[in-house]
Amino acid sequence: MTHADRNHADTCTRPILLVEDNPMDLDLTLRAFARSKMGNPIEVARDGQEALERIPRWEAGEPLPLVVLLDLKLPRVDGLEVLRRLRANPGTQSLPVVVLTTSSEDRDIGTAYRLHANSYIVKPVNFEKFIEVANQIELYWCLLNHPPG
Amino acid sequence: MKHVTINATPTRRAWSSAFLSALLVLGAAVTIAHYARSRAYEHERLDVLTELTTLRARMEGVINAHLLLVHGLTSVISAHPDIDQVEFSRICRGLIGTGSALHNISGAPGMVISLVHPLEQNRAALGLDYRTHPEQNAAAMRAVYMGKPVLAGPVLLAQGGIGFVARAPVFVATDDSDEPERLWGLIAAVIDSLAFYRQSGLLEAGKGLRLAISGPDGGGAEGPVFFGDPGVLQNDPARTQVTVPGGQWDLAAIPRTEWHQDADTIRVIHFIGFTAALAAGTLIFFLIRSNQALVESENGLSTLIDTIPDLVWLKDAQGVYRACNPRVEQLFGSHRSEVLGRTDRELMDREAAERQRGQDLEVMRSGKPLRHEEKIRFRTGGHEGCFEVLRTPFRDVRGAVQGVLCIARDITERKHNEDAVRSLNAELEERVRARTAELEEINEELQTFTYSVSHDLKAPLRGIDGYSQLLQEDYADRLGEEGRLFLGNIRSGVDQMNQLIEDLLAYSRMERREVNGMQLNLRDQLARALSARRMEAEKLGGRISVRVEDVDVCADPDGLALVLRNLLDNALKFHRPGQAPTIEISSNSRERSTILSIEDNGVGFDMQFHDRIFKIFQRLQRIEDYPGTGIGLAIVRKAMQRMGGRVWAESTPGEGTTFYLELPR
Numbered sequence: 001m002t003h004a005d006r007n008h009a010d011t012c013t014r015p016i017l018l019v020e021d022n023p024m025d026l027d028l029t030l031r032a033f034a035r036s037k038m039g040n041p042i043e044v045a046r047d048g049q050e051a052l053e054r055i056p057r058w059e060a061g062e063p064l065p066l067v068v069l070l071d072l073k074l075p076r077v078d079g080l081e082v083l084r085r086l087r088a089n090p091g092t093q094s095l096p097v098v099v100l101t102t103s104s105e106d107r108d109i110g111t112a113y114r115l116h117a118n119s120y121i122v123k124p125v126n127f128e129k130f131i132e133v134a135n136q137i138e139l140y141w142c143l144l145n146h147p148p149g
Numbered sequence: 150m151k152h153v154t155i156n157a158t159p160t161r162r163a164w165s166s167a168f169l170s171a172l173l174v175l176g177a178a179v180t181i182a183h184y185a186r187s188r189a190y191e192h193e194r195l196d197v198l199t200e201l202t203t204l205r206a207r208m209e210g211v212i213n214a215h216l217l218l219v220h221g222l223t224s225v226i227s228a229h230p231d232i233d234q235v236e237f238s239r240i241c242r243g244l245i246g247t248g249s250a251l252h253n254i255s256g257a258p259g260m261v262i263s264l265v266h267p268l269e270q271n272r273a274a275l276g277l278d279y280r281t282h283p284e285q286n287a288a289a290m291r292a293v294y295m296g297k298p299v300l301a302g303p304v305l306l307a308q309g310g311i312g313f314v315a316r317a318p319v320f321v322a323t324d325d326s327d328e329p330e331r332l333w334g335l336i337a338a339v340i341d342s343l344a345f346y347r348q349s350g351l352l353e354a355g356k357g358l359r360l361a362i363s364g365p366d367g368g369g370a371e372g373p374v375f376f377g378d379p380g381v382l383q384n385d386p387a388r389t390q391v392t393v394p395g396g397q398w399d400l401a402a403i404p405r406t407e408w409h410q411d412a413d414t415i416r417v418i419h420f421i422g423f424t425a426a427l428a429a430g431t432l433i434f435f436l437i438r439s440n441q442a443l444v445e446s447e448n449g450l451s452t453l454i455d456t457i458p459d460l461v462w463l464k465d466a467q468g469v470y471r472a473c474n475p476r477v478e479q480l481f482g483s484h485r486s487e488v489l490g491r492t493d494r495e496l497m498d499r500e501a502a503e504r505q506r507g508q509d510l511e512v513m514r515s516g517k518p519l520r521h522e523e524k525i526r527f528r529t530g531g532h533e534g535c536f537e538v539l540r541t542p543f544r545d546v547r548g549a550v551q552g553v554l555c556i557a558r559d560i561t562e563r564k565h566n567e568d569a570v571r572s573l574n575a576e577l578e579e580r581v582r583a584r585t586a587e588l589e590e591i592n593e594e595l596q597t598f599t600y601s602v603s604h605d606l607k608a609p610l611r612g613i614d615g616y617s618q619l620l621q622e623d624y625a626d627r628l629g630e631e632g633r634l635f636l637g638n639i640r641s642g643v644d645q646m647n648q649l650i651e652d653l654l655a656y657s658r659m660e661r662r663e664v665n666g667m668q669l670n671l672r673d674q675l676a677r678a679l680s681a682r683r684m685e686a687e688k689l690g691g692r693i694s695v696r697v698e699d700v701d702v703c704a705d706p707d708g709l710a711l712v713l714r715n716l717l718d719n720a721l722k723f724h725r726p727g728q729a730p731t732i733e734i735s736s737n738s739r740e741r742s743t744i745l746s747i748e749d750n751g752v753g754f755d756m757q758f759h760d761r762i763f764k765i766f767q768r769l770q771r772i773e774d775y776p777g778t779g780i781g782l783a784i785v786r787k788a789m790q791r792m793g794g795r796v797w798a799e800s801t802p803g804e805g806t807t808f809y810l811e812l813p814r
Binding site for chain 2 (some may be wrong): 022024025028031040102103104106107124125126127128130137
């Protein structure tokens with residue numbers, strides 16, 4: 001098995017981690033991804049705490065997600081704090097994190113990038129546009145992007 | 150009125166004092182002159198009297214000399230009663246020497262003149278009988294009765310001229326010594342008056358004196374004046390009595406220049422006296438005047454010092470109080486007389502006194518004023534306050550430090566005011582701090598609010614939109630025409646709501662965000678804003694023309710972009726139905742700012758709504774005609790405000806609108 005093949009096999013099986021607390025947003029996001037038919041498994045964490053609890057499991061050998069889609073406004077531990085902890089942990093330091101949120105505040109955008117978010121995407125209210133955004137994300141991060149080793 | 154009184158009285162007093170002193174000096178001078186004059190008079194009188202005495206002596210001398218001749222003759226005749234003319238002339242010739250004043254001598258035995266010498270000139274006298282002669286009888290008989298010589302005259306002489314006649318009776322002794330002597334007759338000697346006057350020095354004396362001799366026939370002062378000037382007697386003359394045989398003459402004299410002639414010294418005394426009086430008057434006048442001025446100024450000064458609210462005192466080099474004003478009395482609670490002459494050691498407690506002394510010594514040592522603040526408590530009245538004490542070295546005319554002058558001013562009120570100002574400032578600062586904190590809190594809340602708006606309002610909105618689309622897609626066939634219409638309306642409502650939220654967020658962001666002014670090229674900025682809009686304009690068949698100068702303006706790039714975007718969108722949006730939009734953009738630079746104008750040919754608006762269109766949520770058009778949130782121009786105005794510029798519009802309904810942007814350069 002060549003390096004590229006293994007890499008391809010990885011990208012096909014490695015999940016996308018969606019950190020989202022709003023059930024309606026969660027449902028719509030899952031539906032949007034479902035329509036894209038890419039087939040990467042979607043894992044869901046319903047708040048920041050839950051997302052961080054996966055770190056020991058990843059360290060224990062579970063495959064890292066291809067990308068983390070991170071909402072900012074979360075119960076218990078908020079999104080920016082999750083990002084900070086992921087970046088502080090050597091195992092997740094280079095894990096691609098895409099902030100997917102409703103906030104278009106300069107402050108949030110700035111803080112996110114300072115914590116080395118890989119991308120910052122504002123969820124559109126219009127569902128058609130939202131589906132398109134979902135497709136683009138999946139296309140880019142699961143197919144076009146080479147994840148870190 | 151008071152002013153006049155104060156001025157008039159002292160001047161009058163000065164005048165009268167000057168007058169009095171002048172009078173006094175003049176009086177003294179007059180008295181001195183008087184005494185000087187009377188002394189001079191006495192002196193003069195004494196001189197005259199001395200001269201008179203000499204004269205008298207000479208006169209008496211001359212008369213006695215002649216009388217001695219007559220006496221000699223009577224002695225001869227007594228011895229030779231029967232003397233004849235020849236003998237008589239011989240004896241007489243021997244008696245009458247040269248230079249004698251004797252004119253002639255006659256002898257009248259038996260009272261009839263029968264002997265005469267010199268005979269030749271006096272023959273006429275022979276035979277004169279005294280007993281019967283009317284003029285000479287009385288004088289002759291007087292000599293006989295008195296039994297001694299008698300001088301008569303002056304008389305007119307029978308042989309001419311004026312002379313004095315000395316008549317002496319001659320007695321001869323009888324043989325019987327017991328018998329009294331028998332009268333022989335008379336001897337008469339005629340003395341030439343002129344010769345007499347010359348010999349006795351009277352003529353000589355007449356040069357310096359005015360003389361008067363009265364009492365012919367030895368009649369004394371009662372008799373008439375026979376020599377000199379009778380007027381002399383009226384002029385208080387010096388007098389002396391000249392004793393002549395058978396009586397006396399009164400010799401009177403005054404100086405030829407009269408008495409009381411003012412001597413030069415008197416004149417000098419008068420002159421000096423008058424001058425001295427004048428000088429004394431003037432001197433006194435100015436002295437009193439300047440003294441009064443001094444007194445007045447001292448009065449004014451002491452009134453000033455006594456009435457000012459400051460404490461004023463003067464201490465000498467030993468620290469002894471030399472002067473103070475009533476405020477100092479109140480400080481010590483004792484009268485001035487008890488303060489002056491004492492030191493601080495006697496007036497206050499030891500510690501305070503030593504502090505005072507130390508400061509005084511420092512001032513005297515350095516020779517420079519010293520200012521400090523001190524708490525002072527008055528014993529009278531009990532007032533306590535903060536005082537500013539100024540110590541100044543006090544110097545004598547030569548500049549040597551003699552003591553310390555202190556002025557203490559009550560600055561309690563000033564202190565209070567300063568404290569009040571300080572506490573007011575502190576309070577104000579506290580309020581500003583509180584207000585700032587409050588504002589910060591409000592700002593924080595606002596940010597939380599907008600954060601919530603963007604998250605919490607948009608999430609359900611997205612749900613509504615998502616599920617209505619899913620409904621539309623998955624259940625369209627079961628909904629029917631009307632159901633699909635409803636869903637379409639729901640989704641457009643969501644759209645509008647979404648736009649509203651976006652605009653609100655943009656507005657609040659513009660309010661909160663930092664504005665960075667920098668130099669931007671206006672033409673570049675405009676081109677960037679236009680690039681996205683040209684397509685839409687072309688779609689509408691419109692035209693955008695730009696005539697903008699190549700200038701830099703000072704603005705925030707994002708803010709300016711937002712402003713241009715909003716205005717261009719408006720210009721495209723509010724075009725008249727059926728009319729392609731035409732937009733003309735131009736600029737006009739001034740010294741400190743550039744005005745950019747964006748002119749359209751759209752629907753325009755009534756200028757009475759000018760201010761309303763820049764307010765948030767204010768709309769002039771129906772939403773179905775011109776969709777929008779009513780926030781765009783409010784954002785424009787806010788952005789211009791934040792960038793230090795301004796925006797305004799000119800419009801005519803149905804013709805078009807021009808928006809003006811003024812940007813600082």
